[in-house]
Amino acid sequence: MDTGASEVAHDFRPFFRVYKDGRVEKYKLIDHVRPVPAGLDPATGIETKDVVVSPETGVSARIFARTAGGGGGGPDRKLPLLVHYHGGGFCAGSPFDSTSNGFLSAMVTQANVVAISIDYRLAPENPLPIAYEDSFAALKWIAGHSDGSGPEPWLNQYADLGRVFIVGESAGANIGQYVAVRAGVAGIRVKGMLVVHPFFGGKETDEMYKFMCPTSSGLDDDPKLNPAVDPDLPKMACEKVLVCVAEKDWLRNRGVKYYEALCGSGWEGKAELVEAKEEAHCFHLFTKSERAEQLIKKMVDFITMD
Structure with a gap:
């Protein structure tokens, strides 16, 4: 048998x-997380559209914009672009579910941005570092719209590619920081990054990460798990970074360590650390509370204020 x-x-x-x-x-x-079809949401006035980023890999994305009445911008009034990498331990989550749609709808409305969430391929079926490669390839595809003649009309019409912000939560924050560093090396401009409740490695072997990424030691000698050992960290593309941690998140100290490593790396941008008291990992995605509203407002202010 x-x-x-x-x-x-x-x-x-x-x-x-x-x-x-x-x-x-x-x-x-x-x-309670459910799939959300693309289309116009009458309650928010936000329209979503699913696009193929790479026919070769099948990677796609969802764009969020207020297209009615010029709310999504236009040739003479383009809006900042928020590039989102979802969380889920590198193996779960989606731009097409109610969690991502709720968060990004709030950001589009309150920060007056266009947003795009990347559907990178998930591990372990697609072993890491595929998710990282997909995510950086997506940013390069987005950057191809800088002159207004890229393959996606919504990005050409609505998005200001001179004001790009990266946001990710948990594993998505890990991916986002990797992408921002690679963007700096490649000369791709990124205005700022929001690193929300990030996943990074610790002193002990992360067996799950090691299983998903066979080329990794699962330890903090891996730059993807510990950006402090990445010699390219000072080249990060962002002008400013907001690192968000939560007091009761088991990953809190790793987020603080990342902030300290970034500040001490020689990177020339401006970093800020904000902590949500009495809250746990990614609470703002799943609960409606005063602290969740405060965190969203902090993110909005980071995008809208120079």
Whole structure:
């Protein structure tokens, strides 16, 4: 009898487990998260559109804009572009679910921006660093619209590619910071970055990350897990960075360490650290509260104020 189909080799709760025959079974992280179709939301006036970033890899994205009545900008009034990388442990999450749509709709409305969320390929089916490669390739695709003649009309019409902001939460914050550094090396301009409740590595081996990324040690000698050891960190493209942590988040200290490493790296931009008291990981995505509103407002202010 083949027991490989039923015996668990690795159990990486709450994300996925791996059976001895190699089959991967993902857990449902949050019951109330649901898919959201693209289209016009009459309640917010925000229209969404799904686009293909790379036909070769199948990577796509969702654009958020207020297209009615010129609210999304136009040739004479283009708006800042917010590039979003979703969280989910590199193996879950989507631009097309209610979590991403709720957050980005709030940012589009309150910060008066156009937003695009990248549907990078998920691990472990697509081993890391594929998610990083997809995400940077997407930023380069976006940058191809800088002269207003790129392949996506909404970006040409509505987005100011001279005012690009990157935002990511959890694993998406990790990806976003990687992309920002690579952008700096490549000479791609990024105005600012919001690093929200970021995932980075610690002193002990991260077995789940190591499983998803076979080329990684899973330790803090990996620049993707510990940007402090990345010699290109001072070249980060951003002019300014907002690092957000939460007091009851188990990743809090790693976010603080990242902020300190960035400030001490020789990078010439301006960094700010903000902490949400009495709150846990990514609370602002799943709860409506005064502290969630305060965090969103802080992010909005970071984008709108020079």
